[in-house]
Amino acid sequence: KLMKDDPKNIPLRYFVAGRYLSSGQFALAKPIYADLLRRSPTLEVYEGLLESSYKTGDAAKQVEVLTEVTAKTNSLEAVSKFIDTLIADKAKLNDLLVAGRKSVAASQPEDGRPVAFALGLTALEAKQYEVAAEFFELALLHDPKSSPTVLLAWGLGLFGDDRYGDAAKVFHRAVESDIGAENAGFHTYLALALEFDGKTDEALVVARKAAEVGKGELRFATRIPWILYHAKRHQEAAEAYLALLKKFDADHKSDADRQLLREARLALSNIYVHLEDLARAEQPLEEVLDEFPDDIGAMNDLGYLWADQGKNLEMALEMVKKAVAKEPKNRAYRDSLGWVYHRLKRNAEAAVELELAIKKEPGKDDPDGVILDHLGDAYHALGRTEDARRQWQAAADSFKKDDERAKLAAVNKKIAALPKK
Numbered sequence: 001k002l003m004k005d006d007p008k009n010i011p012l013r014y015f016v017a018g019r020y021l022s023s024g025q026f027a028l029a030k031p032i033y034a035d036l037l038r039r040s041p042t043l044e045v046y047e048g049l050l051e052s053s054y055k056t057g058d059a060a061k062q063v064e065v066l067t068e069v070t071a072k073t074n075s076l077e078a079v080s081k082f083i084d085t086l087i088a089d090k091a092k093l094n095d096l097l098v099a100g101r102k103s104v105a106a107s108q109p110e111d112g113r114p115v116a117f118a119l120g121l122t123a124l125e126a127k128q129y130e131v132a133a134e135f136f137e138l139a140l141l142h143d144p145k146s147s148p149t150v151l152l153a154w155g156l157g158l159f160g161d162d163r164y165g166d167a168a169k170v171f172h173r174a175v176e177s178d179i180g181a182e183n184a185g186f187h188t189y190l191a192l193a194l195e196f197d198g199k200t201d202e203a204l205v206v207a208r209k210a211a212e213v214g215k216g217e218l219r220f221a222t223r224i225p226w227i228l229y230h231a232k233r234h235q236e237a238a239e240a241y242l243a244l245l246k247k248f249d250a251d252h253k254s255d256a257d258r259q260l261l262r263e264a265r266l267a268l269s270n271i272y273v274h275l276e277d278l279a280r281a282e283q284p285l286e287e288v289l290d291e292f293p294d295d296i297g298a299m300n301d302l303g304y305l306w307a308d309q310g311k312n313l314e315m316a317l318e319m320v321k322k323a324v325a326k327e328p329k330n331r332a333y334r335d336s337l338g339w340v341y342h343r344l345k346r347n348a349e350a351a352v353e354l355e356l357a358i359k360k361e362p363g364k365d366d367p368d369g370v371i372l373d374h375l376g377d378a379y380h381a382l383g384r385t386e387d388a389r390r391q392w393q394a395a396a397d398s399f400k401k402d403d404e405r406a407k408l409a410a411v412n413k414k415i416a417a418l419p420k421k
Contacts, residue, residue, distance in 0.1 A: 010040050021048055026055035037065070043078055050082045054092065059099035062086075063115065067103075070118040074149055076125060087126045096122065097131060104138055113143035117150055124157040129166070132157070148179050148186075155189060164197035175206075184214030188223055200231040218248050218257045222264060229267055234274045241268040262288050262295070269301060278305055296323040296333075304336040307343045316340050324353075331357045331364075335371045342378050350378040369398030373411050380414075389418055 003009065003016050013032055020029035033049035036042075046065055053061035069079055076083050086093050100119035107115055120135035136154045140147055151174040158167035171190035175181060187210035194203035207223045214220035225240035241264050249261060265284035272281035282305055288298040300323040303316035317340045323333040338353035354375040358367040376391035392415050399408035 010036070013039075014044065017048055018044075021052060024055075026052040030056060030058070030061070034061070037068070041068070046079055047082060050079060054082070054086065057092075057095070059092070059095040060103065062096055063099050063103050063118070066118040066122060067115045070121060071114040074153060076118075076121050083122065083125050086122070093122075093126060100135070104135075104142075107142070113139045113146050113150075116142060117146070117153070120150070121153060121157070124154070124161075127161065129158070129163065147177055148174065148183070151177075152186070152189075155193070159189070159193055159196075162196075164193045168193035168197055168199075182213055184210045184217070184220050187213055188220055191223055191227065195227045195230055200227060200233070203227050218244075218251075218254075218260050221248070222260050225264070226267065229271060232274075234271050238268060238271045238275065241271070258291065262292060266297065266301070269305075273305070278309055281305055296326045299323050300333050300336050303340060307336065307340040310343055313340060313344050317344065329361075331367065331371065335368075335374060338371075338378065339374050342374065342381065345381070347378045347381040351375065351382060354378055366398070369395040369402065369404065369407065369411075372398060373407070376411075376414070385418060386421075389415060 003012050006012060013036055017029050017032035017036065020026070020032070029048060030052035033045055033052055036045045037049055046069055050062055050065050053059075053065065066076065066079070070076060086096065097119060100115060100122075103115045104119070116135045116139035120132050120139060123129075123132035123135060132154070136150055139150045151170055155167045155170035155174065158164075158170060168190060171186055171193055174183070174186040175190055187206055191203045191207035191210055194200075194206060204224065204227055207220075207227055210223060211217075211221045221244060225237050225244055228234075228237035228240055231237075244264055245261065245268075248257065251257060265288045269281045269284040272278070272284075282302060285298045285302040285305070288295055289302070292298065299319040303320035303323070306312040306316040307320075317337075320333065320336045320340055324330070324337050327333055334353050334357035338350045338357060341347070341350035341353060354371060357371045358375060360366070372391050372395035376388045376395060379385075379391060380388035392411050396408055396411045396415065399405075399411060
């Protein structure tokens, strides 16, 4: 009654629509939300209209709302809860796609682009890749000027679903277009897609082109050594990172660039570990801590390296304790702390930390073989032979699965040295 007497009262309309929605009176909620969409569109209105349209089987209205959301944000993230609900109901999803095709067909050329784009994103979320391609192609056909937005969303969606070859094809179209030819970002995405698709040499060619198009900006130049690093071409990656640091390290104008150089040093340290040059692995970490003294990642990594070499153990202990205090559920940090305790021959404390590191929790992967190996070492030092055997065997299984042959051989040697059961 109040709403009827005061039709311009927007908060009152929100209230009434929300009460209808929460009480399951969707047919009554829908027209109020539709009116609010014209008067005062907010996320609450989008969500309310989508839910009431879904519950009343109004696929055309859902298309209309999704089109408006994507026109404003170029994504479906704002209404992700609704998209999850829709995808779980194949019949309702199919109704939406049918309604979307009709809407595109009835649209004027440029007006059809946002509709097709919205449906392309929806199909991509549903992992219906052929349907997504159908709608994205329609979006490009209706409005060629929108190609950067469409191709970027399409390519990143495929990349996020690990469809790297398909993503590379989309990004390749982008860099060959008039709009994307001088876009360093598209070249970078193409390089990454190619690398994840196992085409390292092609990726390097494109990454170098990205650096050239990007006029030497650090954010594009960093991809060249990273690709080598990801491809496990460690010696080449080390040389490329050293060249990068030599070229850019003197520039302190940009905080973002300093962070990129920090990441480059962390990667370089890891590369030296892979090359079994632990002494050289220390320097990049020390340089990071010179500039970022509170960097707990660098503290942890340096403390672990020192523990591995049996040096500076008290300093290593203090650094790794700081890392664990900041992130107590970080397995790598707990492992480092346990490893330092083991090197200090404080094995009871080592076992406590390493047991926490291997503890299984929802959403976490199985513990790394190295942590299991370290726990076996701690148990062995405590005289807990069968516990050590069990952890070393689990470590061996992990190393075998990951094809880490040197680590597998080392742990098998320790198992073989144990007394027979």
